[in-house]
Amino acid sequence: MKRVLIIATDGFEQSELMQPKQILEDAGAEVVVASLEDGEIKGWDEGDWGDSVTVDLTVEEVVGDDYDALLLPGGQINPDKLRMEESVIDLIRQFDNAGKPIAAICHAPWLLVEADIIDGKTVTGWPSIRTDLENAGGDVVDQKAAVDGNIITSRNPDDIPAFTQALMEALEMSGDKVLENA
Template identity: 45%
Template sequence: MRIAFLTAPEGVEQVELTEPWQAVKDAGHEPVLVSTKSGRIQAFDHLDKADTFPVDEVVGEASASSFGGLVLPGGVANPDFLRMDDKAVSFVREFFDGGRPVAAICHAPWTLVEADVVRGRVLTSWPSLRTDIKNAGGTWVDEQVRICDHGSNKLVTSRKPDDLKAFCDAFVRVFAESAG
C-alpha cells in the first residue's frame, strides 16, 4: 500500500517525518513524499536545519485515490505553509472525502483546520492548537495518541515527538485495518 507523506518544501520536523516513514516501511508499505514543489524538502530539528529529502510527487499532480493513507508530519512552519497552499488543502480534503485514513502529529492539525475536516472530531495536537481546533468545531484532548472514527474514515493524532512510538503503532494499525 502506498502512503502519502505531505510536507511543505521547508519546515517539517525531521523526526516526525523519518520515524513514521520508517514505520511505514517496516510494515511493508511504500512511503511517498508529496510536496508543493518538486526537488528536495528541507527538514528541521526544531529551529536548526537538518537533512533534505527528495520529493516523489508534487501535490497538484498527485491524487489521494492512489494512496491508502496520508501522514501529516509536524513542525511549526510545515503546516503553516501547507494551509496557505490551495492544492495541498484540497489534497488533504480528498482523503476525508474518499474515506481514507489520515494521521497527523504536533502542529500538523493546522492543515486539517484549513481543510475544514475537524468539525465533530476528537483529536489531539501540540497544545497551542487547542483553540484553533475548538474554533473549527473539533474537540481537543491532551492524550498521547487519539484515534477518531467519525464518518467514513479514521483520524489518528498525537501531540509531539515524545509520542512518536505510540503514534506510529496506532496509525500503522489503523491504515492496515482500513486496507481490509
C-alpha cells in the same frame, strides 16, 4: 502493499517525517513524499535546519486514489506554509471524503482545521494550536494519539510510536516488531 502519502515542505519537524516513514517502510508499506515543488525539502531539527528529504512528486501530480492513507508531519513552519495551498487542502478533503486514514502530528492538525474536517471529532495537537482545534469544533484531548474515525492526531515527537501504531492499525498493518525498535 499499503501506500502512504506524506505531504510536507521546508520546515517539517524532522523526526515526525523520518521516523514514521521508516517505521512504515520497515512494516512493508510504500511511502511517497509529495511537496509543493520538485527536488528536496529541508527538515527542522531541534531549533535549526536539519536533513533534507527527496521529493518523489509534487502535490499537483498526486492522485489521491493511488494511496491508502495520508500522513502530515508537523513542525511550526511546514503546516503553516501548507495550509495556504488550496491544492494541499483539496487533497486532504479528498482523503477525508474517501474515509481514508489521515494522520497529523504536532502543528499539522492546523491543516485539518483549514480543510474543515474536525468539527465534532476528538483530536489532539501541539499545545499552542489546541485553541484553534477547539474553535474548529474539535473535542481536544491531551493524549499520545487521538483516533476518531479516519482522523488520527498526536501532540509531539515523543508520541511518534503511538501515532505510527494508530496509523498502522487503521491500515490493518502489523508492526509490533517494527515498533519495538522505534
